[in-house]
Amino acid sequence: MSSLSASYFDGVHARAHPVTLYLQRDALKIKGDGIDLAVALRDVQWPERTRHGMRVAHFKSGGSVQCSDAAAWDLWSRSGGLHDSLIVKLQQSWRGALFSVAALIVIFVAIQRWGLPVAARGVVAAAPMSVDVSLGEASMQALDNYLMRPSKLPVDEQTRLRAYLAQALQSLPTDSVPHWQLVFRESRIGPNALALPGGTLVMTDELVELVGHDEKVITAVLAHEMGHVRHRHGLRMLVQVTVLGGLASVVLGDFSTLLAGVPVLLGQASYSREAEQEADADAVRVLKAAGISPAVIVTLFEKLEEKRRKSDKRGDATAGQASWVGIAFASHPSDADRVHFFKEAAGH
């Protein structure tokens, strides 16, 4: 029966007592000057093997034994029939650690690429439409407070554009058109069109001006926005970003919440690009059914490009910055890719 020199603490005094430990079949024997104890093995909380640090075993009764010679302890406990748990084996081998790294990378990629989008679709499908509607109402409120003003477009013009969109949508099966309403606003952030969860489409006066009141181009833009509504992208994005944020904070949150935000931003940009593509495909579907060539959207991209070039010439510091940041965090596919997609669709 092998023995080991260690220190015994009784849990009542801090003084260490030099003792010798013996590991028996069902008990740990502790012998020293005036000490003769036997602790049932099930009452011992054993230390786990580590490369650094001492070994301390605690007893249910409150006492403990401590040994600074970790190697001697490990040899002694192994010869006494004690074994490392599977987790300790994994933690104490570099092979186990490398396997864990590889497994984690595979799991993260799988979650980001497939798991989360599928799960988010499931959650969104289960959520009642009222969730989208209340999200949309809150967003509209915020837009009206900070980014938009009431539209200056004549009511006749608004009605004409609304009617044209309704006309275009009529050629589609009714169950594939979500509930929608179109509102006009003057924008403080330049030409834009937005889809809010719940079905509110926001068209800015500036965009109507930019494309010269061309109802076909405007319908194409709105058909794209309608795609976001139909696929409930707003809610889906919310679910995805929440889960992504939770995962990132588990891995990086201990170090810095700022750093944990980076993968969330990157992941969000990637999901957003996919959503834009999905909405573009929907726009093509609507336009084709209505007998409008998808190529009309090219006008929009040309006008936007023209405007951008003009503002670049004026040398806005913010314009340069935005395009630089855009490389890393593009939320939309590149204009060239999208023009190509719509031209291709028009060709078929």
Add this chain to the structure above:
Amino acid sequence: MDTSVPGPVTPHVTDTLASEPQAHHLPIKFTGSGSEYFRIWIVNLLLMLLSLSVYYPWAKVRRLRYFHGNTLIDGKPLDFHGAPKKMLKGYLLVGLLFGLYSLAGNFSPTAGLVALAIVVAIWPALMKSSMQFRLANTSWCGMRFRFKGSLGGAYWALLPMTLPIVAFVGATVAMPVNGKPTLEHGVAFGIVMLLNLAALPWLFWNLKRYQHNHYALASLQTTFNATVGSFYKVLFKGLGVVVLLMVLPLALSFGLIEVSKGSESRGPFIALIAGLFPLLFMLLVFVTIKPYMTSRIQNLIWTRTGNTSVRFLSHLRFSPLFRLTLKNWGLMIVTLGLYWPFAAVALTRMRLEAVTVKTRIDPDELVNLISAVEGDAAGDAAGDLFDLDIGL
């Protein structure tokens, strides 16, 4: 970069002339290694992900046992004894509470407010119980630590902290929901926020006083004698550093824009620099302020903690901690976060080894002195239920 700090100010005194009350300095050493913690961390992470975070308490116990076990005070390690199964029950209960809380907010604003009030009302009790748990499950030389704070004390330490929240909610509710806030509302809101800012150091001191007055090992209990004034000094110094670091680069980039306005040949390059400057420097502020406040607050709090026979001394210097923080940030970004365990070990080593325990009693006698008080059963069951991570 070398991660070690200059050793304790006074070397370990082994002299045993007990007749004269001579100060003995017991060094604190941290023997953990980054590579070993990396293996523990990565396996923990994998198992947490596979178990949908049910494994969390086991992961936490393994992490704490590693860090405690490698913290040697006068050559003897700390240890952590928490039972993961019991901790899991506590987490589930708290998780349920917060789940209900976030659901209530969706239900109606009133339900959300009621839920917030409930959480605020039980939060101090949770904090006290979690501190009890943490200390009762930490030991040195086979002796369990204890947290002796009272429930009433916990409420006095934490409830004033909710005042800023109440003031904020009040100020927000008072604002008109639709339309523009008036000038009076803006001024009132500003005053409320300023008062909150002014009260912050006091609130923080009040909490630290409660915590550091009630740590105990057997008959030795700590007291906390830092003044409110010293907290104000440290926190306003920190604020000063932030302002300084923000104003300088902003002024610099405005200057650049102004200069470039005069010349015709300014390219987008200047615009880019002027645009990115504030961003980069804000990041610098973010990276600088944490080690600055960490070192100042650790030194203030721990040097002011102790009793007549045992005190702590903390000499955590800013510049090595700042260099370590920069190195950690760089390597964290390059390794996509895999460097974290190495960073955690290096930070822990620097912070722990900056502390020494100073005692007027001979270390050998000190050990004799530390013995359980009547009724101090090891492993006090009162702290068994909850274990939370409250930023301590």
